[in-house]
Amino acid sequence: MEDFFDSEAYSKIDFTKIKIKKGEYDNCTFSNCNFENVHASNIQFVECEFIHCNFSNAVVKDTAFKDVRFINCKMIGVKFNEVNQFLLQINFIDCQLNFSSFYQLKLSDTKFKNCNLEETDFTETRLINAVFDNCNLQGAIFDQTDLEKSDFRTASNFNINPQQNRLKNAKFSRNTIDGLLLNHKIIIE
Structure with a gap:
């Protein structure tokens, strides 16, 4: 059974050192977190916000982003083309998305x-x-x-x-x- 996380706030977590748990994150906020080069595959993010996070070169294969906002995030080289496309809805404010697909x-x-x-x-x-x-x-x-x-x-x-x-x-x-x-x-x- 997958883990379920609802309305939780994650701040200053370095997911290169602490592995992100697989599961569904609903209405969660991630601020100042590091996902650089992290394998964040097969995770569901629903109505989540990522603020001041580093997603550069993160692997998001089959990851679901449903009504997700990225604010002031560094997301260089992210292959969004590999995400789960079911109900895909993402918006970006003040983000670095160079070399992404x-x-x-x-x-x-x-x-x-x-x-x-x-x-x-x-x-x-x-x-x-x-x-x-x-x-x-x-x-x-x-x-x-x-x-x-x-x-x-x-x-x-x-x-x-x-x-x-x-x-x-x-x-x-x-x-x-x-x-x-x-x-x-x-x-x-």
């Missing part, structure tokens, strides 16, 4: 606010109605990505080819429209 995930309505998403892979990801609020997308990969109704008005440094991605009703600002034209070798002054 969201390959082929269904992430409609996901919000990225003040995030660094350099070299992040969004290939074949479904990001309908997603928001990239004040996010750096330098080198992020958008290929066969569904960005319908997504908001890039305050995003920067993105390169999205309109011929290789779905952009119906996506929002861009006049200041960032050049990110749609880079592949066409057009000079914008």
Whole structure:
């Protein structure tokens, strides 16, 4: 039988030294915890918050994130494409997500606010109605990505080819429209 943890707060725990217990965490808060390189596979997080945590290179294979918020977390190189996709719902505020992968995930309505998403892979990801609020997308990969109704008005440094991605009703600002034209070798002054 799996362990069940409800409405618990975890603070300053180094999970590289203390193994995280497998099970279901409901409405729990993790603050200033270290998950770097930790195998956090086959765990369920439901309505949880992670604040000031380090998830860099954590293994999240078959891990469930259902209505989970990451706030001010370092999450470099995380392969989110390996998570359990059933009821997947995640949002990111002030996070470092460089070199992470969201390959082929269904992430409609996901919000990225003040995030660094350099070299992040969004290939074949479904990001309908997603928001990239004040996010750096330098080198992020958008290929066969569904960005319908997504908001890039305050995003920067993105390169999205309109011929290789779905952009119906996506929002861009006049200041960032050049990110749609880079592949066409057009000079914008």
